[in-house]
Amino acid sequence: MLEIKPRNIANAQITVPGSKSYTHRILIASGLSDGLCTIENALKSEDTLLTLGALKHLGVKTDVNDNNITIHGTKGILSPCDTPVYLGNSGTSVRLLTAVAALGKGTYTLTGTERMAERPIQDLLDALRQMGVSACSVNNNGCPPLEITGGEIKGGKVGLKCKISSQYLSALLLIAPYTREGLEITVTEGPVSKPYIDMTVDVMKQLNVELARDGYNFFNIPGKQVYKAGSYLVESDCSNAGYFWAAAAVTGGTVKVRGISRDSRQGDVRLTEVFETMGCKVVQEKDGLVVSGGKLSATEVDMADMPDMVPTLAVVAAFAEGTTVIKNVAHLKAKESDRLTSVATELSKMGIQATCTDTGLIIRGGNPHGAEIDTYNDHRIAMCFAVAGLSVPGVFIRDEKCVEKSFPNFWEVFEELKN
Numbered sequence: 001m002l003e004i005k006p007r008n009i010a011n012a013q014i015t016v017p018g019s020k021s022y023t024h025r026i027l028i029a030s031g032l033s034d035g036l037c038t039i040e041n042a043l044k045s046e047d048t049l050l051t052l053g054a055l056k057h058l059g060v061k062t063d064v065n066d067n068n069i070t071i072h073g074t075k076g077i078l079s080p081c082d083t084p085v086y087l088g089n090s091g092t093s094v095r096l097l098t099a100v101a102a103l104g105k106g107t108y109t110l111t112g113t114e115r116m117a118e119r120p121i122q123d124l125l126d127a128l129r130q131m132g133v134s135a136c137s138v139n140n141n142g143c144p145p146l147e148i149t150g151g152e153i154k155g156g157k158v159g160l161k162c163k164i165s166s167q168y169l170s171a172l173l174l175i176a177p178y179t180r181e182g183l184e185i186t187v188t189e190g191p192v193s194k195p196y197i198d199m200t201v202d203v204m205k206q207l208n209v210e211l212a213r214d215g216y217n218f219f220n221i222p223g224k225q226v227y228k229a230g231s232y233l234v235e236s237d238c239s240n241a242g243y244f245w246a247a248a249a250v251t252g253g254t255v256k257v258r259g260i261s262r263d264s265r266q267g268d269v270r271l272t273e274v275f276e277t278m279g280c281k282v283v284q285e286k287d288g289l290v291v292s293g294g295k296l297s298a299t300e301v302d303m304a305d306m307p308d309m310v311p312t313l314a315v316v317a318a319f320a321e322g323t324t325v326i327k328n329v330a331h332l333k334a335k336e337s338d339r340l341t342s343v344a345t346e347l348s349k350m351g352i353q354a355t356c357t358d359t360g361l362i363i364r365g366g367n368p369h370g371a372e373i374d375t376y377n378d379h380r381i382a383m384c385f386a387v388a389g390l391s392v393p394g395v396f397i398r399d400e401k402c403v404e405k406s407f408p409n410f411w412e413v414f415e416e417l418k419n
């Protein structure tokens, strides 16, 4: 358990690691590419290393060095693997690699933690089946463990429900170029978490693959294409930057997160816009995005496109005057923990009235007090409640090591938050 001590932050400058979402995608696309790829500023955390390990199981040669990761592309020719591929509680790894396994040889078993065995994937399995792939949930409950049998995929038209996770669509998009006749994907529900689709398309285009789209509901990806090998620089992670902007918001200090641009395709950068409406000042500088705290007032906001920033916003809302309403985030129930319940429970322990509805959270701002925070093996709960501890005494974070999922050096960087 870790005690967080309140502090004044006059003017801090922080560097966060590379984006988790971009790292997963570029590792996979590189593994399918036609040659040697060099990836700089990749995030090396529990989840991204699980993706890398799984790629090795599929026959991809990789080298992790201090400055970069090199990947020897397989042109989509993957090896069979008769041992289960363990993917922890990394939803991105499981969803994206389920589709990759469909390109392989023989049957692959994908497993994870107990919580992973509760995180849904049936809509993606259904889409793969429409494409002729044998893809099933071993316990027949629409969740991992999964068995996927790889082989050549003809392609064609496919309908996909994307109300629970955008990762299903990212998964199909990433493998579509490797189908014989290409894929025409129609999204029949959703998608939620739209910016993650833009990140997927961005990576595909950077590796020279062609595709056409109509917004977020129709995608046409020609077949028989291969990702072109090259060098790739992963931009800084905006979700991880969010904790430090939140630190400025709750302490009234100023924090610059280096290397982040307001124009990033990572949707979570827009948390700064939400903070602006709550009374913070946001300035784009050449070398980073700066947030300064002010008097905070409540907000009403649709967070469907920024699900990972909901816990962070909820903690900041606890310090704001008035009642904050966070809408359209039912998909938070299927994350590392049921985040609507975890956030409401832990805020209540701090004396804040917080209620979950079926699709969101209602938080009455006030004067939170210290508490021992349970983290539910959920990195984002640990990191956002640490932010609350910068402003009120007596906040203790239980099982603080869970941050390793996405931000292994979080606590060191957090220590840099001082004058």
Ligand SMILES: O=C(O)C1=C[C@@H](OP(=O)(O)O)[C@@H](O)[C@H](O)C1
Pocket: 020, 021, 022, 024, 091, 092, 164, 165, 166, 167, 170, 192, 193, 196, 307, 308, 331
């Ligand atoms: O594709 C991705 O990299 C991610 C998509 C989002 O999930 P959903 O699409 O399931 O909301 C997000 O919560 C997750 O942390 C990363």
Ligand SMILES: C=C(OP(=O)(O)O)C(=O)O
Pocket: 047, 089, 090, 091, 092, 093, 308, 335, 336, 380, 406
């Ligand atoms: C939901 C998350 O990740 P994943 O879905 O990859 O487990 C997250 O990082 O907040």
